[in-house]
Amino acid sequence: MERAIITRMSSVKNLPGGYRHSVPNFLQSRHKFVNSKTLVEMQHDVSTGKCSPCGASIAWCKSQTRNVEVTANGFKQGIIKAKLHTPAARSIICKWNLFQMFMKLKSSITGMLPESLHSTARLNTYYEYKQASVFYQQAVTEFMKIVPTWPRTPQEYKSFTAQ
16 A cells, blocks of 8 residues: 555656645554455355455545445445435535535635636536646646556546536
């Protein structure tokens, strides 16, 4: 982890204003996690079939409504199939929710917007706002020089509005 996150990313140069290298604090417990990949694979009977990982994850975030959220395959855990493609199934950290928060913030600080957001009449979608962010695009360009095989989300998955 340290090599992947700290060492490799330290070679990202020419970051625009507002972007900087941060060194996360890595901690490791001495307690064995009984459901760790290593322990599960050691106990797995190969005659029963393939050992597959679970699609669940936990997101910790500072929020006014909740501080932790469990998701499974991109949707909030506990959502029934009939509601999978409704707002109730969205994770608090999904692109659509983050874009909603951005749009609310943007409307509340009109006098302090960066130059790229002064004339937003032409900007409607999440993709258009990301493209208009000059500093963000510069940071992505520098990052992609170091990790050129990083997966990119296709444009059709970013062409949505905040309504």
